[in-house]
Amino acid sequence: MPQPTHNRKPLGYACYIGVTLRVKLGVMNLTQKLSAMGIVLPTVSGPFGAYVPAKRVGDLVYVAGQLPMKDGKLMASGQVPSKCSVEDAKQAARQCVINALAAAASVTPLDQITGVARAGAFVSSDTSFTAQPQVANGASEFLLELFGEPGKHVRASVGVNTLPLDAAVEVEFIFTLGGR
Secondary structure (H helix, E strand, O other), X not given: OOOOOOOOOOOOEEEEOOEEEEOOOOOOOHHHHHHXXXXXXXXXXXXXXXXXXXXXXXXXXXXXXXXXXXXOEEOOEOOEOOOOOHHHHHHXXXXXXXXXXXXHOOOOOHHHEEEEEEEEEEEEEOOOOOOHHHHHHHHHHHHHHHHOHHHOOEEEEEEEOOOHHHEOEEEEEEEEEOOO
């Protein structure tokens, strides 16, 4: 089979015994990406008050603050860095993304989520701790891994003296739907 003569780069080639085949490399949707990473979304917990875990408004899904719960247990607790290391808090922020996707999936099909508009990270912090953005990067970097360019978002990273259940971190999100 002859090589293409157009100037575009091919999507992919496979060679078998002197035969070249053009193969379209597919793009994975969010469900497939999570599955490939071995991630199963948990059951949505809460709400623990007079609110809902997620709410769809037009092409946006607002997700209430998520704690780093995994297998029914808090992953990281206490103030950073005296009771919880920055690295453990960063991993906990990543788990908050997983929990937020589960909450979002309760109001819209998961594969309709195409990006992230905003993340707000609250970090239980010692009084002299000022590296809250490092902790929030646990969520932000994972969002970029999942969504690529549409995962870029605005963000706040705020230090607080305590969080519900003595969690080390809590993160809220606004996800985008469709082609936004």
